[in-house]
Amino acid sequence: MKNLLIFKILLVFLVVLSGCSVGPDYKRPDAPVPSSFKELKGWREALPRDQEIRTKWWEAFGDSILNSLEEQVNVSNQSIALAESQYRQAQALVQLARANYFPTVTAEAAYTRSLPAGGGGTYSAVDQQQVSLNASWEVDLWGKVRRQVESSSASAEASFADLQAMRLSMQTELALNYFQLRILDAQKKNLEEAVAAYGKALELTQNRYNAGVAAKADVAAAQTQLKSAQAQAIDVGVQRAQLEHAIAILTGKPPADFSLPLVTFIAPQIKIPVGIPSDLLERRPDIASAERKMAAANAQIGVAKAAYYPSLSLSGSLGYASAELASLFTSPSFFWALGPTALAATLFDGGARKAQTEQAKAAYDGTIAFYRQTVLAGFQDVEDNLAALRILDEEAQSQELAVKSAQESVILTTNQYKAGIVSYLNVVTVQTIALTNERAAISISGQRLNAAVLLVKALGGGWSASDKI
Numbered sequence: 001m002k003n004l005l006i007f008k009i010l011l012v013f014l015v016v017l018s019g020c021s022v023g024p025d026y027k028r029p030d031a032p033v034p035s036s037f038k039e040l041k042g043w044r045e046a047l048p049r050d051q052e053i054r055t056k057w058w059e060a061f062g063d064s065i066l067n068s069l070e071e072q073v074n075v076s077n078q079s080i081a082l083a084e085s086q087y088r089q090a091q092a093l094v095q096l097a098r099a100n101y102f103p104t105v106t107a108e109a110a111y112t113r114s115l116p117a118g119g120g121g122t123y124s125a126v127d128q129q130q131v132s133l134n135a136s137w138e139v140d141l142w143g144k145v146r147r148q149v150e151s152s153s154a155s156a157e158a159s160f161a162d163l164q165a166m167r168l169s170m171q172t173e174l175a176l177n178y179f180q181l182r183i184l185d186a187q188k189k190n191l192e193e194a195v196a197a198y199g200k201a202l203e204l205t206q207n208r209y210n211a212g213v214a215a216k217a218d219v220a221a222a223q224t225q226l227k228s229a230q231a232q233a234i235d236v237g238v239q240r241a242q243l244e245h246a247i248a249i250l251t252g253k254p255p256a257d258f259s260l261p262l263v264t265f266i267a268p269q270i271k272i273p274v275g276i277p278s279d280l281l282e283r284r285p286d287i288a289s290a291e292r293k294m295a296a297a298n299a300q301i302g303v304a305k306a307a308y309y310p311s312l313s314l315s316g317s318l319g320y321a322s323a324e325l326a327s328l329f330t331s332p333s334f335f336w337a338l339g340p341t342a343l344a345a346t347l348f349d350g351g352a353r354k355a356q357t358e359q360a361k362a363a364y365d366g367t368i369a370f371y372r373q374t375v376l377a378g379f380q381d382v383e384d385n386l387a388a389l390r391i392l393d394e395e396a397q398s399q400e401l402a403v404k405s406a407q408e409s410v411i412l413t414t415n416q417y418k419a420g421i422v423s424y425l426n427v428v429t430v431q432t433i434a435l436t437n438e439r440a441a442i443s444i445s446g447q448r449l450n451a452a453v454l455l456v457k458a459l460g461g462g463w464s465a466s467d468k469i
Helices: 002-017 038-042 057-061 064-076 078-101 144-210 216-250 277-283 285-306 352-418 424-458
Strands: 104-114 126-139 311-322 334-338 342-344
Touching (some): 057 064, 064 144, 064 216, 078 144, 144 216, 144 285, 285 352, 352 424
Antiparallel strands (some): 104 126, 126 311, 311 334, 311 342
């Protein structure tokens, strides 16, 4: 009874001790967060802030083909599949760390045939059969296991955020490539219209030359302009093919099995709820990943410090042992053993534990710097694309006026040429200016779409750190 009481007291003492954890408890460090986005001051409030970006953010662009492609990216993209496998590995490491909370139990069945020494001249072999269960357990006195579980759990959460960051990156890349392809389609259509117009101009000039009212140089200029526009239209095809191939890879398909038909593309206008800067800490997966890596590194300090304290190992076994197989599972053959119970402490290690602790602290400090730099980069991304959208909006308005003026100039100059007031060189000049301005307007439209997509990415693409798989 006395031994049982001592055992119970010892067990309670161990339970109390196991509630201790050495090392610092994690608290998220401060990060440089502005009170508002600077570029919002010049932002025309067509952007509602009373809603959040949807998880399927690409649906805001209202393009059914883009919607279908984005769904394929989520399912078939191999970079996302790789990140997902890494997340599952991180989850398995959490379970591996948690396994150390429990004792290790093994089963053993053994047969021994031996010849004992000192048999007095009788050499008779002895058989021994044994079946037993053995258990060993290292008590988590100083929270080493808990800190390791804490670190592994935070690492798994960081891996989950990395998965979401990869998914958002692939979604964004596809949207950028898709819109760039559609802008090329618009430019190709514009060039084809120019080719048709230049063809009519060449026909007009040829007729005037045949009638003796235009010079041969005018015909040559018209032919040069036509062929140049045709060459530009062909060159657009090369870029379009490369973008089509890139989209195929993003959707997990060989380029040979994928194609996108030409369509008439009208650049959509979307509303992007920007929110407040502090939301960015929760809405960007790369920031969430950096924050979770800080938590993991902080827990590793506790793991390193636990090495300064003694470890307590408990073990025991029970089973049956007998020289006769027939009597193996009988009461006289039953045995049990408690122990060894070992309390071990490192007295000298040449400074290894101190070095490990300093390394863990330095690693934690590094994750703090990385986290703060990631936050700063996040705010830069938002400000960059807010500025781009604001400036490109102003540029688009000016460019639209330039296009209208250039088109009017073409009409006036062509009429003057027909009347014999100006040479064909004047027509070529204004037509070139008109085509250049039209292509610039299309290019600005593409830049605005790119900035909108990148702003969605900069704002986290509808993801939140509270999201779970």
